[in-house]
Amino acid sequence: MIDLFNYERRKSTITHVGNLNIGGDNPVRIQSMTTTSTDDTIASVEQCKRIIKAGGDLVRLTTQGKREAENLKNINETLRAEGFDTPLCADVHFNANVADVAAITTAKVRINPGNYVDPARTFKKLEYTDEEYAQELQKIEDRLVPFIKICKENKTAVRIGVNHGSLSDRIRNRYGDTPAGIVESCMEFLRIFRKYDFNDVVISIKSSNTVVMVLSVRLLVAEMDKENMHYPLHLGVTEAGEGEDGRIKSAVGIGALLADGIGDTIRVSLSEEPEKEIPVANHLSWYLRRHEKHIMIPAEVNKNFDYLNPTRRKTVAAVNVGGDNVPVVIATRSTDNAVQQIRINGMPIPDYIYIQGKLPEELDDKQKYIIDYNVYIDLVNTGKMPNSNIYPIFPVMGQVFIGLIQAPIKFLVLKYGTPTDEFFACLRYHPEVVVVCMTTHQNRLGDQRAFAHQLMNEGLTNPIIFSQMYEHFINEKCCEGISAKEKFQIEAAADMGALMIDGLVDGVWLMNKGDIPQDDVEQTAFSILQAGRLRMVKTEYISCPGCGRTLYDLRTTIARIKEATKGMKGLKIGIMGCIVNGPGEMADADYGYVGAGPNKVSLYRKQECVERNIPEDEAVERLLNLINQDQVSR
Numbered sequence: 001m002i003d004l005f006n007y008e009r010r011k012s013t014i015t016h017v018g019n020l021n022i023g024g025d026n027p028v029r030i031q032s033m034t035t036t037s038t039d040d041t042i043a044s045v046e047q048c049k050r051i052i053k054a055g056g057d058l059v060r061l062t063t064q065g066k067r068e069a070e071n072l073k074n075i076n077e078t079l080r081a082e083g084f085d086t087p088l089c090a091d092v093h094f095n096a097n098v099a100d101v102a103a104i105t106t107a108k109v110r111i112n113p114g115n116y117v118d119p120a121r122t123f124k125k126l127e128y129t130d131e132e133y134a135q136e137l138q139k140i141e142d143r144l145v146p147f148i149k150i151c152k153e154n155k156t157a158v159r160i161g162v163n164h165g166s167l168s169d170r171i172r173n174r175y176g177d178t179p180a181g182i183v184e185s186c187m188e189f190l191r192i193f194r195k196y197d198f199n200d201v202v203i204s205i206k207s208s209n210t211v212v213m214v215l216s217v218r219l220l221v222a223e224m225d226k227e228n229m230h231y232p233l234h235l236g237v238t239e240a241g242e243g244e245d246g247r248i249k250s251a252v253g254i255g256a257l258l259a260d261g262i263g264d265t266i267r268v269s270l271s272e273e274p275e276k277e278i279p280v281a282n283h284l285s286w287y288l289r290r291h292e293k294h295i296m297i298p299a300e301v302n303k304n305f306d307y308l309n310p311t312r313r314k315t316v317a318a319v320n321v322g323g324d325n326v327p328v329v330i331a332t333r334s335t336d337n338a339v340q341q342i343r344i345n346g347m348p349i350p351d352y353i354y355i356q357g358k359l360p361e362e363l364d365d366k367q368k369y370i371i372d373y374n375v376y377i378d379l380v381n382t383g384k385m386p387n388s389n390i391y392p393i394f395p396v397m398g399q400v401f402i403g404l405i406q407a408p409i410k411f412l413v414l415k416y417g418t419p420t421d422e423f424f425a426c427l428r429y430h431p432e433v434v435v436v437c438m439t440t441h442q443n444r445l446g447d448q449r450a451f452a453h454q455l456m457n458e459g460l461t462n463p464i465i466f467s468q469m470y471e472h473f474i475n476e477k478c479c480e481g482i483s484a485k486e487k488f489q490i491e492a493a494a495d496m497g498a499l500m501i502d503g504l505v506d507g508v509w510l511m512n513k514g515d516i517p518q519d520d521v522e523q524t525a526f527s528i529l530q531a532g533r534l535r536m537v538k539t540e541y542i543s544c545p546g547c548g549r550t551l552y553d554l555r556t557t558i559a560r561i562k563e564a565t566k567g568m569k570g571l572k573i574g575i576m577g578c579i580v581n582g583p584g585e586m587a588d589a590d591y592g593y594v595g596a597g598p599n600k601v602s603l604y605r606k607q608e609c610v611e612r613n614i615p616e617d618e619a620v621e622r623l624l625n626l627i628n629q630d631q632v633s634r
Contacts, residue, residue, distance in 0.1 A: 002221075002260050002307065004453070005299040005446040007291035009261040010221065012232040015200045017157040018087030018107035020057060022202055022265050023232030028258070028285040029265035031058040031234075032274040033091065038068035038075070045078045047274065052086045054278035054481065058265070060110065063090040069101035076106060089159065092116075093166075096143050103150040108202075110159040113185045117143050118168035126173050136170055141192050148198045157200040158193070162186045163238060164207035164216070164588075179216040182207075183223055190229060202265065204234035208542045208574075209588050210253035211533050213237055214501045217257055219308050232264035233257075239542045239574070242271035242558060246543075247280050247486060248493045248524065249531040254281075255494025256501050258288040259445045271543045271558055271575075279481030280490060287491050294442035297416070299450035302457050305502075312503040313456065315463045316431045318409040319368075320351065322463025322506045326535040329525045330354060330370065330436075330465060330509040333518060348537055350522055351507075354393065363387060370411055373398050377405065393436070399426050402433060411436050411465070416451040420458075427455070427462045436509060438467045444495045452504045465507035468495050473514035485516050489524050493531065500532035536570040542589050543575040552595050552616045560620050561593065565627070573623075574604070593623055605630070 002010075012023040022029050032051045036043040038061045048059045063069050069090060076088055090102035091110045096117060102109045117140045128136070151158055162185050167177065175181030182205055193201055205220055207213040217233065224230065237253040250268040257263050268281045317323025331350035349367070357372040359379065369390045371379075376392035379385040393411040394402055396418055402410055413436045414423060427433055435455070441447035448466055455462065470491060472484040492510050499505050508525045529535040543558050558575050565573060574589035592604030596612065601619035603611040603626055614622055 002218075002262075004260075004301055004307070005297040005443075005450045007259070007261055007294060007443050007446060009292075010230075010233075010263075012230050012264055013199065015157055015202050015232050016155070017058065017089070017200070017202075019085055020087050020107075026264070028263060028289070029057040030055060030278055030281045030285065031060060031089075031265060031267050032056050032277045033060040033062070033267070033269075035274060036061075038062055038064075039071055041071060041074045041078060044075050045082075048075065048079060048086070048088070049082070049084060050273075050275040051278065052084055054275040055282055056086065056275075056278050058087055058089060058108070060089040060091050060267075063092050063098055063102050065095065066098055066101050069098050069105055072102060073105040096147065099147055100150055103147065103156045104154055106156070108157040108159060109151070110161045111147075111189075112161055112163060112166055113140075113189050114163060114166035114168045114171070116140070116189075118170055126169050128170065128174065133170070133174065137188060140188065141195075144189070144192050145196065148193065148196050151200070152198060155200075157202065158198070159202045159204060159234060160186055160189045160193075161204045161206070161234070164205075164209065164212055165238070179212060179219050182212075182216045183220045186220060187223055187227075190224070190231070191227075194229065199231075201231050202234050203231050204236065206236050206238040207588075208237065208239040209533065210237055210249060210256070210497070210531055211501060212588075213253045214256045214497070215308065215310075217262060221262060222308060233262060234265045234267070235263040236267040236269055238269055239576070241541050241543045242555075244486070244489055244524075245527060245531075245541070246270045246272075248489050248527045250280065251284055251490045251493035252497040252500070252528060252531040254284060255288060255490075256497030258285065259291065259494065259498050271555060276481060280486065283482055283487060284490050284494060288494055291443045291446070294446070297441070297443065297446045297450050299416070299446075299453055300457060302453045305453065305456065307502075310501060310503045313452065313464075314461055315506060316461045318432045318434050318463060321409060321434050321465070322461075325506075327505050327529055328352060328465070328507040329522065329529070330467075330507060331518070331522045331525070332356070332509075332511050348526065350525075352391075354509075359386070359390075363389075365389070373401060373405070376407075377401070380405070396423065399423060402426060402430055408432060409434060413438055413467075414451070415439055416441075416447050416454065420454070424458055424460065427460045428458075431462060434463045434465060434506070436465045436467050438469070444468065445498050448499060449502065449504070452499075452502075463506035464504060465509050466496065466499055466505055467509040467511065468492055469511045469513065471513040472516055474516060476514070484514070485520055488512055488516055488521075489527075492524055493528050496528050497532065500529070500534055505529075505532075505534065539565050539568045539570075540572045541575060542572060552599055552601065557593070557616075557620065561623065564620065564624055568627070571627070591623065591627060593619065 014024040015022045034047045036047050051059050087107035089108040090106045092099040094115045171181045171185045205216045235254045237250045268277045270277050315322035328351035330352045332354045352368045354370040370393045373392040373394045410433045412433050415438045437451050439447040472488045476484050510525045526537045572589040574592040576594040594602050596602040599616040600613045
């Protein structure tokens with residue numbers, strides 16, 4: 001059982017991948033995947049070398065057919081001849097025979113339960129009797145046994161990699177498109193591997209939806225524990241996208257699990273050159289492993305909290321905070337720029353701006369402001385309160401004044417460990433008080449979780465804003481390939497990930513003591529909420545990183561689609577290089593752009609293919625026409 005408040009790394013068995021050990025007490029291993037054709041030995045070797053030099057511990061290569069599987073031997077031998085001993089992993093879909101070949105030529109083979117034996121999904125309703133279902137499982141076992149034998153003979157490791165986007169029709173029809181179905185798809189294969197005493201296995205469960213990904217992995221850990229399985233886990237948010245959105249989305253999903261001690265190897269899937277994934281993954285892993293050996297946090301889990309199926313904590317709304325409202329964003333601005341309406345790429349302005357202890361000369365009547373309580377009292381007493389959109393904030397020592405002020409919403413700064421008798425009574429008597437939970441603890445997540453559970457155990461329903469303070473400077477020394485701004489975004493997203501998944505967040509307040517521009521700080525807060533599926537504020541792009549299966553110019557296409565659709569708030573667009581996860585991940589997208597063949601694209605509305613095999617040079621325009629036609633018809 002996970003300790004919600006005190007970091008302890010999940011105990012896993014060790015899987016041997018060539019000369020690399022994954023799991024146990026080994027460091028979290030970092031990996032990436034090539035985007036070259038695996039038939040192209042020279043290009044693949046060069047890209048592998050770039051990944052390895054960036055810090056990658058393992059490299060995965062797409063392996064569509066036997067020819068690619070056989071060429072992995074040449075790629076491996078060329079790397080060894082040049083002094084690189086990093087193990088390679090073959091990525092196999094749809095063809096079990098290819099997995100058999102790859103098990104001879106490489107150190108590790110990834111197979112996907114959704115398409116290893118089950119036919120390609122059609123999204124049709126299929127009914128199975130228990131007997132028929134058992135027969136399908138027997139087919140899987142019969143096909144896996146020869147593969148397991150080859151892996152044993154060649155000391156080849158296996159990754160059982162389940163993708164939300166490629167669940168089989170069989171699983172979907174019995175379990176639904178749910179974490180339970182995702183986990184059962186994995187467990188079916190795991191039980192067979194254990195039955196035949198093969199244990200060099202790594203497990204992954206991925207989704208482009210961070211909530212589905214995190215809840216599925218949590219459930220998988222629980223189910224494996226029930227069956228006394230403790231295999232190492234690979235973490236990743238598939239099709240995370242590119243740029244800062246891809247980094248933030250990955251940090252939310254992967255970070256939510258690493259912060260709970262779950263995860264032995266990770267990949268940050270970005271629609272960029274693969275070596276750019278490595279510094280992001282390294283920083284994320286390093287940052288969360290800092291939780292180790294922290295001061296113990298004594299806390300009690302609320303009896304109604306369900307870690308595997310969390311729901312939003314029940315709160316009473318104060319103005320637009322809490323209740324059924326989307327989580328708010330609070331920002332700190334100086335008096336000089338308190339009125340400045342900062343908008344980047346169509347992002348909204350903060351819901352509340354903290355202007356500290358001085359009222360600016362000019363205020364925006366449509367903006368809500370927070371000001372220090374003593375200044376608020378002076379403004380009221382002197383009749384100088386300029387408008388009704390200014391609200392007080394109290395430090396813990398100022399809570400005695402809360403009852404003296406009439407305001408529809410008040411903010412009280414607290415942290416876990418504050419003497420409880422006084423503030424419990426205050427919060428119980430003043431439902432209009434919103435708590436700003438701050439922390440200076442080494443384990444931010446555990447400390448802030450403890451505070452939320454403390455309120456739940458007392459039956460208090462005041463909303464909670466989680467505030468995080470960082471200190472990053474633009475010119476600070478950073479590892480190669482990552483900037484101070486990216487470090488800030490990765491850390492903030494990782495700290496907020498599990499709090500959002502747990503249903504505890506009514507608002508986010510990010511601060512940075514350094515010189516990262518304030519608009520970047522504010523935009524990060526909104527992006528984190530969107531990555532956690534709590535507040536949609538802009539177009540979301542579910543784009544894969546590309547691989548040897550991608551048969552069109554993925555990065556140029558992503559740029560064109562993003563430029564043409566950037567103002568479509570809340571719209572989710574999938575941009576997929578190939579069919580492996582395309583239609584499946586489209587369950588979470590409104591529209592899809594999927595590679596169908598060399599320079600050919602198919603367009604989807606949800607999971608329905610509406611136009612097939614369009615020439616690539618026409619496809620973006622046809623996608624825009626489809627979106628516009630649907631908007632007109634609504």
